[in-house]
Amino acid sequence: MKKKTGKVLLHSVLVLCSFVALYPFFIMFTGAFKTSSELGVNAAGWPIHATLENFTRLLNYNSHIISRTFLNALGVSVVSTVIVLVLASWAGYAFAKFKFKGKKVLFIFFLATMMLPMEVNMTPLFIMFSKLHWLNSYQVQILPGIANVLAMYMYKQYMESLPDSVMESAYLDGAGNWTVYRKIVMPMVKPATSALAIIMFLGKWNDYLMPRTMITKQEFMPIMVILPTLSDTGTSYVIPWELIFAGCVLITIPLLIVFFIFQDKFMSSVVMGAVKE
Numbered sequence: 143m144k145k146k147t148g149k150v151l152l153h154s155v156l157v158l159c160s161f162v163a164l165y166p167f168f169i170m171f172t173g174a175f176k177t178s179s180e181l182g183v184n185a186a187g188w189p190i191h192a193t194l195e196n197f198t199r200l201l202n203y204n205s206h207i208i209s210r211t212f213l214n215a216l217g218v219s220v221v222s223t224v225i226v227l228v229l230a231s232w233a234g235y236a237f238a239k240f241k242f243k244g245k246k247v248l249f250i251f252f253l254a255t256m257m258l259p260m261e262v263n264m265t266p267l268f269i270m271f272s273k274l275h276w277l278n279s280y281q282v283q284i285l286p287g288i289a290n291v292l293a294m295y296m297y298k299q300y301m302e303s304l305p306d307s308v309m310e311s312a313y314l315d316g317a318g319n320w321t322v323y324r325k326i327v328m329p330m331v332k333p334a335t336s337a338l339a340i341i342m343f344l345g346k347w348n349d350y351l352m353p354r355t356m357i358t359k360q361e362f363m364p365i366m367v368i369l370p371t372l373s374d375t376g377t378s379y380v381i382p383w384e385l386i387f388a389g390c391v392l393i394t395i396p397l398l399i400v401f402f403i404f405q406d407k408f409m410s411s412v413v414m415g416a417v418k419e
Contacts, residue, residue: 173387181384196388207360207368208389215364216396218283219346225288226342227335234297235323239309249298252291264355271356278359283352287345293338300334301327336404343400347393365393 173181175192184190200208236242237249267286268277276282304327312322328335350366357363369389372382 170387170390173384174391176384176387178382178384181387196384197392200385200388200392203372203385204360208365208392210361211363211365211368212392214280214362215347215366215393218280218364219343219396222284222287222346223339223342225284226290226293227338229288230290230293230338231297231328231331231335232323233294234301235327237294237298238301238304239306239327252294256291260351264351268355277356278362280362282356283349283362283364286352287349290342293342296334296338297331300331304330340401340404344397347397365389369393 169186172187172189173185174196175194176184176189177191177193177195180190237245271277271282308330309322309326312326317325347364348366349364353364353367357367360368369386372385372389373380
């Protein structure tokens with residue numbers, strides 16, 4: 143009896159926590175299909191007269207600037223994620239399977255950089271990129287984050303678990319380092335790659351501080367920066383929450399697509415990590 147009561151209580155708490163976590167998303171999603179007048183009187187319920195007008199207004203806002211910034215964010219996130227995965231896999235492979243002087247010291251220095259918050263580097267980065275005339279560009283949003291220590295560390299830990307005998311057999315058959323990396327190592331670390339693809343894409347897609355600091359021209363901004371600046375035509379004091387909710391729904395779609403594409407490998411990487419522990 144006590145066990146059943148405990149389970150019921152536990153499930154009730156989990157349901158309540160799920161409701162608290164998901165309710166803001168419910169308000170966001172339903173608010174995207176409400177008019178401004180209905181949103182003022184029915185912010186927390188289902189839309190009485192659902193409409194797609196908010197999405198039309200959003201995409202036509204300020205000479206289609208939302209469409210431009212959406213594509214900016216998508217392009218920057220995809221390119222940045224691909225470069226991060228390539229460089230991190232190279233570095234992780236080197237630290238996991240190669241022997242060279244100073245490897246441990248260098249690896250510790252890399253890990254030490256993770257202790258520095260991004261805000262500490264913002265001022266010197268701004269000065270450096272201003273000297274290079276890279277402000278208001280796409281490269282200033284991509285290059286600062288391509289040497290990702292977290293991704294390198296995860297690749298290293300994952301690759302260290304790979305059996306050396308498989309790679310040694312390939313070397314005996316005449317394969318070089320590049321062939322071993324491309325045809326043996328990377329296929330074996332697909333779960334780690336999928337998990338990192340989700341994490342890196344999510345981090346870059348949600349990045350606000352770096353582009354907000356480095357970008358002042360709207361044509362180079364990602365949608366995360368431009369969305370909070372929306373205002374009704376003719377005034378900067380009235381916030382069109384229905385458009386902001388529509389924008390939040392719009393920027394959630396790529397995240398869901400990326401997660402659904404890589405979810406199987408992502409979950410298998412979590413399970414494998416739990417088994418190793």
